[in-house]
Amino acid sequence: MRWIGCQRNIYNSKVREDQYFRRFAQKSLQHVGQYAPIDQQYSQFKTDLTPYLSEVPSVLLRNGAVLWKQAYGRYFSKLGGRPVIHKKHGKQAVWLTSELFKFVPVTDTETGKITGHQLYLGTKKFPVGILMFKAHKDYKLPASLHISIHAGRWHVSFNYDDGIQEPTDKDTTDWLIQFDEAELRKMTAGLDLGVTLPLAGSDYQQFGFSEVQDKRLLAQERHKKCWQRRQARRTKGSAGWVKAKRKVARYQRYGADVRRDVSHKTSC
Structure with a gap:
């Protein structure tokens, strides 16, 4: 857990540093035409106020800076927004x-x-x-x-190279061009994910939960609401509050797992 927190600290520090530089440049006329640096430098964050950063491998901290730069690369490629602060609740990863x-x-x-x-x-x-x-x-x-x-x-x-060469865009286009429009429409199916109805097809097919899954989802929803009420009555940050928070997350995760399982098995 410490490794997760330290890498998140470097990532968030890079985000705040970038926000500071961009805000300062907007208010200073002498910096017109100058832009905030997009680099992987992180040594400036290892100070006397952050001794815990010296208790983990430097490679781990470097990876946090690399993740930030990769996020900015996606922004420049118009695949997403600027990097934002990663919060310490919810799913955590290193x-x-x-x-x-x-x-x-x-x-x-x-x-x-x-x-x-x-x-x-x-x-x-x-x-x-x-x-x-x-x-x-x-x-x-x-x-x-x-x-x-x-x-x-x-x-x-993780992933790895299995040695199988993927077809290029040209190969895919050459394969699809041999079919006419009617054949392409016949071999194509659109699927829409939902909450109440997990999966619906473009041909008006509907795929729902089984009876067992419906019963378990209702039970998990009741348990989740019960623990949400308990969490609301407890002091924030206390051991009981943390326990209730984990219970809520566990019941919430069950519903997500069931929907993912149904959509995966139906679409395969």
Whole structure:
């Protein structure tokens, strides 16, 4: 959790620094034509007021600055807005590069089969520990990964090059051009995600929840509202308030997981 907070601190510091520079440039005529620097420098944030930043690997802090610069790159490419402050509630994640982790498969000494997977986190100077995880399929060693926590559940996610060459835009266009409009309309289906109705198709098909899912969603909604009332009556920041907050997040997560599962299974 400290690594998540320190990387978020660097990201938010870069956001505030950029906001300060841009606001100052707007009010100063002598800075007309000058723009705030878009770089990955972060050493100015390691001061006597932030001793905790010296207790984590510098690579971790660098990754926070890289994430900020990547967000600005998306802004310049018109794929999103400027980087904004990341809050400390909700889903939290940290980006780790290969210097900060190592995969070690767990093998059975008798059969030699792989029975599990271990993820070693940390460096020689800043060791963190071992994280057991469930691999849903075979994988190759990635160059980086994301570790996230949401409503008390941890996730490890990464991607790697599988060696399969993806078709280019020209290849896709050449393949689609062989069909006429009627064939393209017949082989194309539009899907719309909803809340009450999880999935609806362009051909007027509707895909709803099963009876078991409906009952569980109603029960989870009742529990969520109950814990929301308890959270509202408790002192903000207390242990009971934090417990109620986690309960609300857990029940909220269940509904999101069910909707994601239904849409995924229906569209596949």
